[in-house]
Amino acid sequence: MNFEYSEKVQQLISRVDAFMQKHVFPVEEEYEEFIEAPENLWVVPPILEELKQKAKAAGLWNLFLPHEYGKFSPGLTNLEYAPLAELMGRIEWAAEVFNCNAPDTGNMEVLAKYGSEEQQECWLKPLLEGSIRSAYLMTEPAVASSDATNVECSIVREGNEYVINGRKWWGSGMYDPRTQVLLVMGKSDPTAARHLQQSTIIVPRHTPGVTVIRPLKVFNSVHSPSGHAEVLLENVRVPVANMILGEGRGFEIAQGRLGPGRIHHCMRLIGAAQRCLDLMCKRVNSRVAFGKKLSEQGSIREDVARSRCEIEQARLLTLAAADKMDRFGNKVAKDLISMIKIVAPQMCQTVADRAIQAHGGMGVSQDTPITNLYTYARFIRIADGPDQVHMAQLGRSTISAANS
Incomplete structure (x- = not known):
């Protein structure tokens, strides 16, 4: 696996990061306040539609759809999309800004891969446009x-x-x-x-x-x-x-749909965990307790070190899974997809928990995004197949391979 991204991907990383910094992070609090207001229940925040139009105009749109989908795809591989999804994952809802959010991504992949021309014209096209x-x-x-x-x-x-x-x-x-x-x-x-x-x-x-x-x-x-x-x-x-x-193809479709969806969640969770770590580092370096900064406490440094190691391990495993999907297909990569689906959500939950603890009372309040990221990680340990299902499948596959 080549760890160096092409110039095209490096430019996309810079562009997505710059877009997030300029347009998305500044309105994060505005978005959260809007959706929390009782009168706005089930109302789409106007700022979200504004951001989507800006992202589309900037050419940062539908980046998730792998290159093998031809005319529907922007041409990226799963490996190339991974760092972009990681950047989007720093805010729980940011993927939608780029039309890269579940469950639409999985449904678009199903329609692009399995849908008839009529189904694609009627439903895939407006989904790709972000109009529905x-x-x-x-x-x-x-x-x-x-x-x-x-x-x-x-x-x-x-x-x-x-x-x-x-x-x-x-x-x-x-x-x-x-x-x-x-x-x-x-x-x-x-x-x-x-x-x-x-x-x-x-x-x-x-x-x-x-x-x-x-x-x-x-x-x-x-x-x-x-x-x-x-x-x-x-x-x-x-x-x-x-x-x-056709009739009887539902299980096949579901398996084809869930593979990419699982790794997309994991890509975003790497970004979520990285943001939690970044926030923890800033907090402990500015907070004084018992006469010295929290960052000078040995236990805090250990939490930071462990978190950094765990994020990097999960990041590399995610990239390995994406690379195998690109080169050999989702079916061949299923064990690596299971591995990262087991590892990434739990890793993000653990890192977020440490960040919450480091923030004290602030950590469980609405004053940071950490609780949102924590609950996202915890939810994904069940969504798209609970941990136990993936561990059972991976364990069975591993035992079988060792005895073949």
Whole structure:
């Protein structure tokens, strides 16, 4: 793996960093105050749309989509995108400024890789333009959805339509007023082989029968303006043409979708952890307790040293996974993707926790972004497959390789 970025990527790193410094960091507090105001529940902060237009005009747009997607991609590899995503990760919501945010990124990759020309024209194009948003409905409250073959939502063909019935939750983006399309995973043939029972289908957001039941809070936050929802699908009818790739391909699509999504989260979490460390270093160098700076305390220096080591280890592992995805494909890189999905969220959570402790009472208040970054890391230890699933898969693969 070449650790030196090309001149093109180095320029992009400089441009994304400069954009963040000039446009995003200065309005971070304004954004947070807006979304915290009760009257602004489920309202998109105007500053966000302004930032998105500036990023698009600057050519810093859709950077996530790998080069193999041809006309839809800006031409970067996963390895080249990694440092850019890291810069975006320093603010929890900043990826959306560049149209590089979940769940839209995963849905765009699905439509770009598996969608028909009609599906791409109708849904992928406006998603790439950033004029609409989307949601992905796989997880269900009644089953352990870390095993996607457990999903019970039914997708039944009736003539020229599919009829969908089921209950989903953790539908990220369902409360966002810009969300216009849902990708729904369900079971189309319960009698087929285990991994061929599922299908993925496109459901326009306002199709009759789609009911948002309630918002789901993450650490007591509804995450406005997008939110996470429990959703009821009752006799939802969509055209046969809305089926992606064909019946029985849902599990395949889900696996193809989640690989890049997992590593994108990890890339951003490296940036989140780095910001926590930077804030901790500034705090301990300016705070005096018991007659000397906190930075002169041995235990503080140890926390800083450990954090720096752990961030760099996770960064290198993320780059190794991205490099293998580029050279051999997501399937071959699955063990490295599992490794970094296990390592990066826990690492970020640990570094953020140390930064909180170093800030004292300020660390748990709204006066720093650390608590937001901490909860993001903790949430990602469950999202896109919990730690235990990745460890089980990686352990099985490792044992098998050692005995082959």
